[in-house]
Structure formats: structure tokens, C-alpha cells
Amino acid sequence: MYLGAQLFSDEEYASRLQKVRLHMDRQGLSAIVVTDPANIYYLIGYNAWSFYTPQMLFVPIEGEMIFFAREMDANGAHRTTWLPPEQIVGYPESYVQRPHLHPFDWVAWALRQRHQIAPASRAGSVGLEMDSNFFTPKAYRALFNAIPEWKLVDNFELVNWVRLIKSEPEIQLMRQAGMVCSEAMRAAIDTIDVGVRQCDAAAAISQAQITGTDRFGGDYPAIVPMMPTGDAADTPHLTWHQGEFGNDQAVVIELTGAHNRYHCPLARTVSLGDPGKEVDYVAEAVAEGLNNVLDAVKPGVATRELASVWNWTLAKYGLEKPSRLGYSIGIGYPPDWGERTVSIRTEDESILEENMTFHIIAGMWMRGYGYECSESIRVGANGAETFTSFPRELIRK
């Protein structure tokens, strides 16, 4: 192991796999192919910036899992995964980034060599992560062409859904990510000011994110710090530039703390000078809406109920927000810290359960300015636990 210690107990990993197999059984799957780096980390602990070349975890409903990665990565995989060496297989370097080959051509052959492919009459349906980043149509076609025995179907984010409810050790890691997040947010608030270059503020935030605290070092964030500023804050995902913050602007800060790949995101808005009365008005509406939503959080409540509470409060102020109010969080790899399962919006059909964790984000992208305020929370038995404790208001400098 890399740090001399396994992050989660053998029992926890066994329980995760058991839950995954329960869902496989319910969905009629004889195996799944896991390609999302967050799902691979969840199941076997493997953690490296190697996901820019194809990798997969093969999970049959019975028998041993096998992890496939590029040879140079497979060589060191034992440093982060508990999987024994015989279940870690490297594909040859000559399959990397070649126009007429794909690593999964080789992987399919290797699965066959290892007798992992049952005859067509018994092979059944194999569930793929059909909408996972880093799983491409070319990878899909490699499997389709080489393993005609398998009926390839969508597993509909099966492992992501198992990740939805966190164990106690996971909650601990998220609280620690929350401590890292608080340091990063303080660095942001301290640094952002009139005349400061955006890149210098981003650099200070990044420094704080990665240093973390004395006890809990920071991990790399799945999304870089965002600072939509002034009239460019009408859209959320522009990254920094080297221009300076001006006076009379509202600067939105959206960042995360990360610790051992667990994420705790947070958004606040800083006002430089006087950004205008509309910002104050939206800030007041958002604070009331967010407080009402957090008051409504408890096990048994429908996520769409949270969305309604939010919409009603906003409507009182004559405002509306067309995008979702939040989403499930936990393990994150670039380019996203969301789990791609529950979204807090009226179309969602989920019911809150204890130890679900969400980023509830009131992002208001208005014409000519923007305002954001958010909380990362755990659904506790008696209500919401926030992972950080910044006041839910416009921060004046």
C-alpha cells in the first residue's frame, strides 16, 4: 500500500461488492464492466491519474474481479488497490493511441484466455457504463466485435447508485474534506480584491486546497476553482484569466475541498465595492430559500419536495432558477465532483435516506451579474449536517 494502510476495511470493500452484485442480480446482469475512475476507486481502491488511457474493472456476478490498465500503470496498481497481483492485468503499450487498435481489443482477448466468457447460451447480459466519461464508442465497439457471446446493455450507473448512501468512514472523509474546503474558502475570501489578478487568486485557492490542514492533506479537486465575476457571472463555468478584479463587482467563488478523493464543494459570493442593489436582493432570497431547504432535509422526504420548497421561496421574491438545485456528492475525479445519480429538481423521484450527501447549490446566473451560495450536507437522522460553517450571505470586503 502506498501509505502503509488501507483506507477502508476489508469488510467495507466486501460490503460494497455485495451491494453491487445485489443490484446486478436485480437488473438481470451476469457481469458489469466498470470504467468510471470513481467507481473503480470505490470498489478496489485503485487511485492514479491513469484514466486518460482506457482501463476497466470486470466484475462478474460470481468469481474474482479483474482490473485491466496500461502496463506501466498495472505495474504500480498494487500500491493503491487491495486486489491481489493475479487480478491486475496490464495491456501492452503498443495498443495505446493507435488509430486501428484499441486496448479493449486486447482486453477482450485476455478475458477469453482467462475463461471469463461463458458460452452464448449462458453468458447473459453484461452491463456497461454507457454514459461514463472515459468510456468511448470505440471502446464499446471493441467489446461488441470481440465478444459476441455477451448481450451488451446499459447498467444505468449501477455502481454510482450504490455509492449514494455513505458509510461512517466515508462520512468521516467528507468531514475532513470539509475542513480542507474551509481553508480554501478562507484563502479565496482573503485574496480576492480589487486590482488582484484572477490567476493569482486562483493560485492562492489552489495552494490552500492542496496543502489542506496539518492533519488532513488536500487532494486534487475534480473541478478547478471557478470565479465568475461581474457581468461574466451570468454563466457558471468560465475559468479564470489574468485580468484584475474590478470595483463594484460581485465575485462568485465555487470551489471544493478534497481528501482521499472525497469532495466537499462550497460556493459563496464576495462583493467588491457596490455591485448594485439587485445582488443584495438575490442574496436575501437565496439565503431564505437555502435555509428553508436545509430545514426541510430529513430521511423520508422526497428530493422533489426540496425543489418545491426552494421554488416557492424564490417565487415570493419574483425569481426562478431553471437549473437543478443540487446533486449527490462523494468520490470525484475530473471533470466532475457529482455522482451522476440524484439531482434535486422537480423531475427527480428519489427519497432522502440517512447518510446521503449532497451539494445544495443556489446558483443564480442573472443578466449582468451572478450570485451563488451553497452547502455540502449529510442527511442526518434528525436533519441536515453541513460540512462547513460559513454564513449564508453576501460577503462584503
Added chain:
Amino acid sequence: MYLGAQLFSDEEYASRLQKVRLHMDRQGLSAIVVTDPANIYYLIGYNAWSFYTPQMLFVPIEGEMIFFAREMDANGAHRTTWLPPEQIVGYPESYVQRPHLHPFDWVAWALRQRHQIAPASRAGSVGLEMDSNFFTPKAYRALFNAIPEWKLVDNFELVNWVRLIKSEPEIQLMRQAGMVCSEAMRAAIDTIDVGVRQCDAAAAISQAQITGTDRFGGDYPAIVPMMPTGDAADTPHLTWHQGEFGNDQAVVIELTGAHNRYHCPLARTVSLGDPGKEVDYVAEAVAEGLNNVLDAVKPGVATRELASVWNWTLAKYGLEKPSRLGYSIGIGYPPDWGERTVSIRTEDESILEENMTFHIIAGMWMRGYGYECSESIRVGANGAETFTSFPRELIRK
């Protein structure tokens, strides 16, 4: 525009599109669907951390390009792209992360509404980026199901190949990225030491990468700083932890400078105390090999010739390196700063041309230790131009 100025001239963007269309014609394509964020940035300048939800640039062989993104991102796209508003289309929020819908279901319908889909008899072959990281099988199926008129084929990294030879303004940006890179490497060498936490070194590097220089602010790197250390340096892609650097270890540093999304990566190895004679031996072999390779660089030389020069030098020392010696660089988005076209290895069939740019990386992942030394270069008319100027040797502290 976000910074009040377009990064490249109208003529340069027109010339890029023209080259892309020339290749489309040669490959028998009536249109291409561009999903790689680096390719989208190259063609229309659009730049935001929005690629975690599906987006596409539709490029017909004649007529106007259309860019599709999530509504909240499409609203602000005009801040970074020169594309006129009528060619930027947002898909509704209700298509984001829903199990039985995909944004490209909507996009396919929108293309039809806009009369972009010719009758089957004339629609021809449409080239997709079948191995691009953010183009999933589900996205592919959405197009396949909704647009039966199109014959969907692989475009084999068509736009990536057009990016291979850089324009003068691009070379300028890469030199500026080189200046940012030098600051980051200096921060790394200054910070890494016995007793320093890995995360604190990564934080200092990250700070330097993002601050950049007074004139050239840093952009976010497509890959986080890597510091494989001691016996864990037998594998290249592990990220930092919060443990301290020990004595008598070789610490490999692989990082990049980035400026306006152009990248200049660099690797060096720092020795703390006495990591052993093998490291010195490998360092000597690598320096000689790298020098020989750089001496061999000029227009007209085959990339496999560079690989041979490298292999012969290494063989003299009784060493070999199974992985590729380098790859084309330029624009980068997470998770990769490589262009996924030319690799420097014996299987490659490319010939060097002026203003190609490469990361030539001698990464030696040995048993019990590792050593890396690299250069980012431009192929100049008379030989290699390096973008940074650190000595090609083991750095002793």
C-alpha cells in the same frame, strides 16, 4: 469576448476550418461531430469547464458550424467563442443526467429542425471522434437512433491531426507556457526536501503553475503535478499523498506550464541524500540518449528514427524503455496534455515537419526507483528548439 480580445485572428480561425474541411473531403465525410474540448477550442475558441456535460460542435463540409452545449453554458459561450449567437444552441436542463434521456437526443432533433440533415441519398458519411474522452456510447447511440440518414464513421482524430503543425501565434503561446513551466519547475526544486509533506510540495507547484509570470498568467494544467518517489517511482501516474519525502530517495517531478490552454510539460528528477548508484547510471544514460535524440530532430526525419536513436543509446548502457519516448503537444484539457496523434516510437509512421511540437520524455520506471528527464520542443528549420532550459541531469539537493 472575455478578455476584450480574440486570441487568434479571424484569418487563423478560417485557415483552421479550411484545413479541417480539406481533410473531411479526403476522408469522404460530409460533416464531422467534434466533442473533444481541445478540438472545439481550436476551431471556435470556446473555453469553459463545461465538458462534464455533453457538448458538440457540428461542422458540415459547407455552411455554418453550430455549437451545442447545456443551456447555462450556451448562455455565456459568446464570452469565449467568436461564433455568432445564432450558431450557439443550448439544450434544456431537463436533459442533464437523466437515465432514459441524453442531451444528444435533443441535439439530433435540433439539427433536424435547422435543416442540417440532408435526405439519406445525399447525407453521406458523418465522421465522429470515436475515441474522444467525453463522447460516450450513449451519446453515440442517441445520434445513431435519431439520425438514420447519416452513415456514422470514425473520423480518426481528424481535427487532432490538423492541430499537429502549429502556427506562429500558437508557437508564441507555447513559449509563454514554457515560461510558466520554468516557474513551476523552480518551485518544485525549491520546495521538495526531506521532511516536507508531498501535498505541500504539490501545493507550491500548483501555486506557481497558476500564478505564472507577471506577463503571462498561468492556466489550469491538464494533468496535476506528479511526484513519483523512491520505490513508488516504478510507476508514473500515482498522485501525491500527505506523507513526507524521506532521505536517500529520488523524486521524479513531472509537471506542466499552461497558458491559454497551451501546454509545455517538463520532467526532472531530484535526489534527496543518496538514492543509490543505479540512479546516477540511469541519469547518465538518459542524458546521453536525450541529447542524441534532440540532435537528430529536424524536418524530414522520421519519428521512428528518433525512437531508434534513443533505443541504440540506451542499449549501449544495457537499458531499455518499453513505452513511447514522446508525443505531440499543444492545447490540453484534463485528463491529458497530449494531442493523441504522433507518438515517438518505432511503430509510428510520421515524418517531422517544421513547427510540430513534442514532449520528449525519457521516463524510466525501474524496479525500486524511477528516473525521468524530458524536454518540450518545437521542430525548427535547423533543429530542435527547447521551450525551457534546465540542465538535463539529476538535480542534487
